[in-house]
Amino acid sequence: MHIVIMGCGRVGSALAQTLEQQGHTVAVIDQDPTSFRRLGSSFGGRRVTGVGFDQDTLREAGIEEAGAFAAVSSGDNSNIIAARVAREMFGVENVAARIYDPRRAEVYQRLGIPTVATVRWTADQMLRRLLPSGAEPLWRDPTGGVQLAEVHTAVSWVGHKVSRLQEETGVRVAFVTRLGEAILPTSQTVLQEGDLVHVMMRTDEVDKVEAAFAKGPEEEGGH
Secondary structure: OOEEEEEHHHHHHHHHHOOOOOOOOOEEEEHHHHHHHHOOOOOOEEEOOOOOOOOOOOOHHHHOOEEEEOOOOOHHHHHHHHHHHHHHHOOOOEEEEOOOOHHHHHHHHOOOOEEEEEHHHHHHHHHHOOOOOOEEEEEOOOOEOOOOEEEOOOOHHHOOHHHHHHHHOOEEEEEEEEEEOOOOOOOOOOOOOOOOEEEEEEEEHHHHHHHHHHHHHOOOOOO
């Protein structure tokens, strides 16, 4: 797929390099030509100097054949304007904008532009490390009935299989973060100390699930 990225700061350059390594073609737009140094000499994609919401600049970056567009410059307004131009003028299906102001992010989300609210995301990540109790929703389906959340898991679950955790709590374990790496568990995966457990569950059962995770496994002939 061809992907256009607006903004060649730390996020934009890292995104461009990762996508190119995955086999996609990439074009990066930035007003400051010196910012392209961040891409490194091995980057084979297009470097386009210009304003990311200018239609001619976008055409030069190959927006007409792009399957995705990411607006990750340092300006909220520029990001959202560029994202809307890519979506509405050029019909790009997969569009995302980085927004620093979380209140704005919610407004744009309602306009159908997926946003990444940088400050909120970072704050949420910190909170989950500082206050590990309870469930932190990471994703909800459009109806709000199902959610993906990291649930604080009692130490007494360590040494037990994922299959038992699922049976006793009624959740589906989506993935486990272990030593900073995400792993997709099987029913035979055994929980280890320090694992962060991410589960899919019904939103109306969050309290029940949190309680089951905090309580630990059911007694089984002495524990």
